[in-house]
Amino acid sequence: MNQYRLGEFHPFGGGRFLYLVPSAGIFELDDACRAVLSRLEKGEASREELAAIAGPDVVDELHQAHAITTNGFSPQLQQPPADFPLQTLVMNLTNQCNLSCQYCYEFGEDKVATPDGKPKFMDFETARQSVDYLLTSSEGRRAIHITFFGGETLMNFPLLKQVVDYASKKAAEQARAIDFSLTTNATLLTPAIIDYLSENRIGVTVSMDGAKESHDQFRVFANGRGSYDIIEPRVRALIKQHKTRPITARVTMTSQAMDVLGTYKHLKHDLGFHEVGFAPVTTSPNRLYSINESGLDSVLDQFRSLADEYRDHALRGKHHGFSNVSDTLAELHQGVSKSHPCGAGLGLVGVGPSGDIAPCHRFVDSDDHKLGHVSTGLDRARVSDFLGRGHINTKTDCSTCWARPVCAGGCHHEAYVRYGDTGHPNLHYCDWIRGWTGTCLEIYAAIVEHNPSFLQHFADRKAA
Amino acid sequence: MKHLRAINQKARRIDDHVASQTDDVVALQGPPQGQQRPHVPMGCSLVFSPGWEVDSAGGTAGLCQPVERDLYDCYITCYWPAQVPDHLNNYPDWTAKCAAATKDWRNIDLVFP
Numbered sequence: 001m002n003q004y005r006l007g008e009f010h011p012f013g014g015g016r017f018l019y020l021v022p023s024a025g026i027f028e029l030d031d032a033c034r035a036v037l038s039r040l041e042k043g044e045a046s047r048e049e050l051a052a053i054a055g056p057d058v059v060d061e062l063h064q065a066h067a068i069t070t071n072g073f074s075p076q077l078q079q080p081p082a083d084f085p086l087q088t089l090v091m092n093l094t095n096q097c098n099l100s101c102q103y104c105y106e107f108g109e110d111k112v113a114t115p116d117g118k119p120k121f122m123d124f125e126t127a128r129q130s131v132d133y134l135l136t137s138s139e140g141r142r143a144i145h146i147t148f149f150g151g152e153t154l155m156n157f158p159l160l161k162q163v164v165d166y167a168s169k170k171a172a173e174q175a176r177a178i179d180f181s182l183t184t185n186a187t188l189l190t191p192a193i194i195d196y197l198s199e200n201r202i203g204v205t206v207s208m209d210g211a212k213e214s215h216d217q218f219r220v221f222a223n224g225r226g227s228y229d230i231i232e233p234r235v236r237a238l239i240k241q242h243k244t245r246p247i248t249a250r251v252t253m254t255s256q257a258m259d260v261l262g263t264y265k266h267l268k269h270d271l272g273f274h275e276v277g278f279a280p281v282t283t284s285p286n287r288l289y290s291i292n293e294s295g296l297d298s299v300l301d302q303f304r305s306l307a308d309e310y311r312d313h314a315l316r317g318k319h320h321g322f323s324n325v326s327d328t329l330a331e332l333h334q335g336v337s338k339s340h341p342c343g344a345g346l347g348l349v350g351v352g353p354s355g356d357i358a359p360c361h362r363f364v365d366s367d368d369h370k371l372g373h374v375s376t377g378l379d380r381a382r383v384s385d386f387l388g389r390g391h392i393n394t395k396t397d398c399s400t401c402w403a404r405p406v407c408a409g410g411c412h413h414e415a416y417v418r419y420g421d422t423g424h425p426n427l428h429y430c431d432w433i434r435g436w437t438g439t440c441l442e443i444y445a446a447i448v449e450h451n452p453s454f455l456q457h458f459a460d461r462k463a464a
Numbered sequence: 465m466k467h468l469r470a471i472n473q474k475a476r477r478i479d480d481h482v483a484s485q486t487d488d489v490v491a492l493q494g495p496p497q498g499q500q501r502p503h504v505p506m507g508c509s510l511v512f513s514p515g516w517e518v519d520s521a522g523g524t525a526g527l528c529q530p531v532e533r534d535l536y537d538c539y540i541t542c543y544w545p546a547q548v549p550d551h552l553n554n555y556p557d558w559t560a561k562c563a564a565a566t567k568d569w570r571n572i573d574l575v576f577p
Contacts, residue, residue, distance in 0.1 A: 020478075025475035028469040030469075061482075062467075335474020335477070336474075
């Protein structure tokens with residue numbers, strides 16, 4: 001006789017909803033379902049006993065959705081196909097930068113790049129090969145994407161323009177859509193550059209850590225002078241003139257800059273960014289700017305306050321610019337269940353100035369993480385090693401965590417910096433991830449209940 | 465599903481998958497089971513179809529209609545992977561003389577492209 005027990009899920013919305021693991025399906029329960037689940041919380045039960053509580057069809061439905069189980073095993077996620085088509089290429093136009101941010105993962109104390117002897121600026125021939133590589137490796141996709149990155153991207157602006165021309169022409173020949181974005185520190189923005197970016201619909205993300213006091217903590221020139229005063233007028237001009245794409249800010253939080261609410265208020269309301277996204281600095285734990293556990297708790301509390309504000313906006317059908325919530329809600333609404341934490345080495349690769357292919361921009365110029373070259377393609381054995389390590393099935397610590405469909409162990413690069421292995425689960429932020437995913441599920445429940453049409457915004461938003 | 469309501473996109477896919485496993489065959493008679501969806505009765509056994517696959521002896525010598533006209537069954541009533549005249553462009557009147565298949569099947573035109 002089969003005994004039933006609880007499957008893997010996270011209940012939320014006062015127990016009315018289930019987030020199923022690992023499928024990432026979200027279901028609303030009726031009273032009969034809740035009665036069965038609350039019986040099983042006390043221990044296993046037979047089909048007859050459960051059917052007597054709520055009827056056999058309730059037992060069948062819960063079983064079909066894997067909310068209850070007879071064998072105690074959750075389905076395992078499969079390996080993605082080996083020829084997964086590329087969608088995004090992150091092109092590091094240069095590894096040079098005019099700032100000297102101490103926490104920089106490319107130049108700072110925890111850097112993984114080994115740029116000695118490699119070109120500092122990408123040339124057009126390498127860029128052309130990169131575009132061709134993207135076009136041939138993305139077969140079957142109608143829309144593809146190039147993100148320009150650095151170093152400081154705008155230190156090689158002439159190449160950016162050449163790439164936009166060449167890639168647009170080649171994509172048009174194949175009747176495919178291509179779009180572009182860039183990340184910049186904003187120091188080199190000029191009215192002419194801003195006009196160009198706007199005319200060519202190039203999305204812009206500005207790395208900026210808040211108001212002057214927090215921004216200038218780390219985002220400094222080589223002489224130690226802060227960059228806030230230089231970029232503030234340029235950012236205002238960018239937001240004013242560039243109207244074809246939303247302009248977003250990307251904030252790196254450190255132990256000296258953890259004021260989420262103040263930073264958001266400044267960037268969103270004083271400067272006028274469309275969206276603001278936050279991420280704690282990637283670092284080994286012993287750095288002075290590393291955020292410790294109590295710091296993370298404080299950040300999470302502030303995230304929650306800002307998320308409450310987001311929810312109130314959403315219930316009134318209004319946009320709110322806290323992109324961490326939008327990104328997570330998109331993943332929850334689509335029901336993303338990840339075999340890997342992100343698209344690195346799958347739908348996304350980074351290319352360095354030398355043309356070396358890395359899993360993403362954070363590993364560019366690192367010999368240890370090189371996956372191939374744009375002229376010769378990927379080294380399948382290295383890709384397979386990278387993806388094999390990063391697969392959720394190899395991360396034993398994650399196997400009992402309900403948040404693994406959205407986290408999948410967390411950033412490969414962060415894992416390498418912390419643990420020396422890209423496939424190691426990021427155990428230092430497990431509580432954070434569960435806390436944050438739980439918060440976003442509660443917001444999701446509120447939206448489902450009070451303003452479900454708002455969810456349409458997330459149906460097509462690119463899940464982070 | 466009646467007791468679990470699919471909320472996100474993945475849940476709807478799970479719901480569809482479960483339905484495809486459990487609800488794909490619907491009996492024409494009997495008490496309603498589960499959620500009733502629109503469906504079309506399909507298949508040769510549900511429509512008049514002059515016997516053309518085998519005759520009363522199990523052979524093909526005494527079929528009740530000429531073999532050239534077998535294809536009428538492939539035209540509308542039943543899925544069968546056979547060529548039928550192009551009734552959209554070139555032979556729109558192919559079956560014009562066949563008002564009721566039970567009586568008029570002898571009048572179906574032959575088509576020689």
